[in-house]
Amino acid sequence: MSGKAVFVYHPDLEKYYFKPEHPFNPTRLRITVSLLQELGLLKENDIVTPRLASMEELLLAHDQDYIRAVEKLSNNCFEEEGLFFGIGTEDNPAFSDMHWASSLVVGATLTAGEEIMEGRADHAVSIAGGLHHAGRRQASGFCIYNDINVAIRYLCHKYHIRVFYIDTDAHHGDGVQWEFYEDPNVLTVSFHESGRFLFPGTGWLNERGKKEGYGYCVNVPLEPFTDDNSFLECFREVVPPLIEAFQPDLIISQNGCDGHFYDSLTHINLSISAFQEIPRLVHQLAHAFSGGKWLAVGGGGYDPFRVVARAWVLLWAEAAGLNVKGNIPLSWQKKWQKISPCTVPQTLFDSPEVSLSVPRCQEIAEKNFRAASQAVQDTLIVLNKYI
Template sequence: MAKNAANKRIEHAVFIYSEDQLGYKFSETHPFNQKRLVLTVDLLRKMNALPENLVVPARVATDEELLLAHDQRYIDIVKKASNGELSPEVGESYGIGTEDTPIFENMHEASARLVGGTLTAVDYVMEGKAQHALNLGGGLHHGFRGKASGFCIYNDSSVAIKYLQKKYGARVLYIDTDAHHGDGVQWCFYDDPDVCTVSIHETGRYLFPGTGNINERGNGQGYGTSFNFPIDAFTEDESFLEIYRTAMKEIMEHFKPDVILSQNGADAHYLDPLTHLYGTMDIYREIPKIAHELAHEYCGGKWIAVGGGGYDIWRVVPRAWSLLWMEMSDFAQPTGPLPGQWLENWQPESPVPLIKTWDDPKNMYEPIPRKEEINEKNQQMMDKSLYIIRHTQKNLS
């Protein structure tokens, strides 16, 4: 009797991870580097913040599951690429074998495992085995139904949302705070009234993929369920978080989801080499905190989180993603120095001096001369993007 009760114990949060997730590897020089998973897991373990009983291995998604968001022809092409059977000409038309998404051995299985990790997270939460679940190996939000894009072969979030709908009949809110617009997920559900996609990202004027304008609001029955917040280059923490707090509260009230799926790219940081935002570690404390609060307020705690972008794998990603997990698992938020043993282990391998504290050093960058102008432009953009909600509420009152 006691044993059965113990088996039914609900964990507050589970961490989806296994070393075979590291097989998603384009090359030694490619900016998408899964070494960041190793660094994050090691940092959490040095903090005694990742008990082994909370770690759940990722599985490989089946073809049937991948077909929820991808075409059979495309899956077959990825399999051919995995086995060295795809010509460059054919591959290029599917976004495979390009500079962004080069072919690597076992590409299909490695990609399907990242999807399977997110589906594992979904099942843990929706079956009541955990309130929250994190798969840092996921978050590949640029993948399309029949084409790879932006380092992303299969789109685990799109598959997971379709899976949530089919298996659990869930109404899903997808939140994307990667510096790059979550285009693949948005377009997959652009006309679906039961999926709301929200993306806060650097404006596409300067950054891939160039989409995510405020007038991308959904289509047909899905009109009003797509929200984009393209923030200006050089945006700092205060403006970013003001948009995030305000938008999420209003959207949650408007959409009333059953579950939250959040994509947590860590590339809005000042040190990220591929973007132009001026975030600090403060946003990576606050983003998960707010998502956590909203999940409990509106969704009975149901919160699934995935990784995403993040290209300063030494100084930014391990700290940011560790803070995400600590928030999900109710581990006390750390301040002060990072564990000395972690710094000693990795500094010899790091090509840059590691930041030795959880918070960023003061005066990390020169003051932005256009700060007030940037903040004002971002505020105006937010008001325009939320116009649908505010206009609807005004008419109803």
């Protein structure tokens, strides 16, 4: 498969930084880029510098009083009124330059979208993006502005396109789902650990969209300890037929990698291989159904050294059509071992001995597959009727 890919990045994106000890650690961006460079996978001319999102653009997916509050809290992090908007909590503490840094994250995803829609690239990767929990007027789950929502609104408005959104973060992509819940031009699919176990506690099978948007929202809640086989089986059951029926102009994937078994915030048991296979499938589907147009953003991922760097190296390698070899350069290991709380990995993939199998894996796979089949059914009926 061929297709030009760009990597939207600037070190300033690391300024989206809540506080020390916070699980959302932007160092993960730097170590990912560092690993890409050490592996020789990222060239200077692959990189596109992100622009800043404007106020008008933020307003496409956020309320004015919320944006004003974020601006205000960027200068004084201790304003009481933040709590009303979900800011100032342990999850989402205010930080200086919060508005600027969050606008840059949104801008990065906008830049990625423009690169594709203006024909300068087929695929664009914005690993700083993927803040899928933020609502119109609510910070939530480490997300201040929702770069995905702003980008979808902006791109749909400017280019009159229909967007297929795939969210494989271990947490439900609630912010994106609710924003486009009544919109038949944006089909959202989220695979996530069941709301019984994990924040945000939504993403049930029966959340299928509303009014004209009925059927254009698909949720596949997964059991804790779901492994690669079960996850990919569900993905293959749901995503290809939906994309084929929906015929999108653009595919956006949210590539949260907190479903890896090392990630301590969730209970999903994926190995690194899954984070190669998921983008590979999306990539193929983009070439088959959306003229190659594929925008990939990052998302959750709370084990930077063992998971995020490797997962997103594979994401970029897939988008750029590059082959990856098994070992991680010693220079990278040496450089980052100094600040890593755990032993940094020596190989790009997990060795089979480390991967986990739980006794109930057969049951889990069965339950997941049932959810996937049900999830896809209703939407296919709607899509095949109207398209």
